[in-house]
Amino acid sequence: GLLRRHRATVVWCPRTHAFFGHPPHPVRRMRAAGVPVAIGTDSLGSAPSLSVLDEIRFAEARGHRPGELLEMATAAGGVALGVRAGRIARGWAADFTVVEGRGPEDLLGGRVVGRAVAGVFDAARDSGGGAAAGPAGG
Known part of the structure; x- marks a missing residue:
């Protein structure tokens, strides 16, 4: 698809997505298609905190696996920013x-x-x- 072809990373803010009453986010389908998805925060107007851990807890309570959420909160963020960060590996900032x-x-x-x-x-x-x-x- 278009996102993968352009090597885009989607940043998903689970609590903001829910706050606005959007249908379920296609995060699993995107990841299965090879589109990187990072987890993020948005605004205190749509979530009670700006904590990424709170975003992870919210998503986990709705059936997302901890391992996939950890990857979205770390390595996928580095991909989104185009920096060598978010992994514990030689030559990467962590x-x-x-x-x-x-x-x-x-x-x-x-x-x-x-x-x-x-x-x-x-x-x-x-x-x-x-x-x-x-x-x-x-």
């Missing part, structure tokens, strides 16, 4: 939070055990059940 759990399904209820923002994540520095992060190069 600010991230570490959440205790066994997989994406534990993301929303897990305990935060570490963060790295513009820094270097080093689990070996952990001294008490969580992971530590330090400044870049440190």
Whole structure:
């Protein structure tokens, strides 16, 4: 289709979409067709917060799988912006939070055990059940 041919990324704001009473979003069909879909926020006029995690919780409560939502909130955002971000991979920028759990399904209820923002994540520095992060190069 047109979106895939032009390598467009769709940004879906689940709570705003619901606020305006739109029919169900074709997010699954788009992703199946190879169109990247990122999850985002819109406005306090159509949602009670600007939290991407709240958008993910809302979509998960309506049957979307945590793994697909995690990908839409991270890697697909990098694709949308045309930057090498949103993946933990060599040569890619990544600010991230570490959440205790066994997989994406534990993301929303897990305990935060570490963060790295513009820094270097080093689990070996952990001294008490969580992971530590330090400044870049440190």
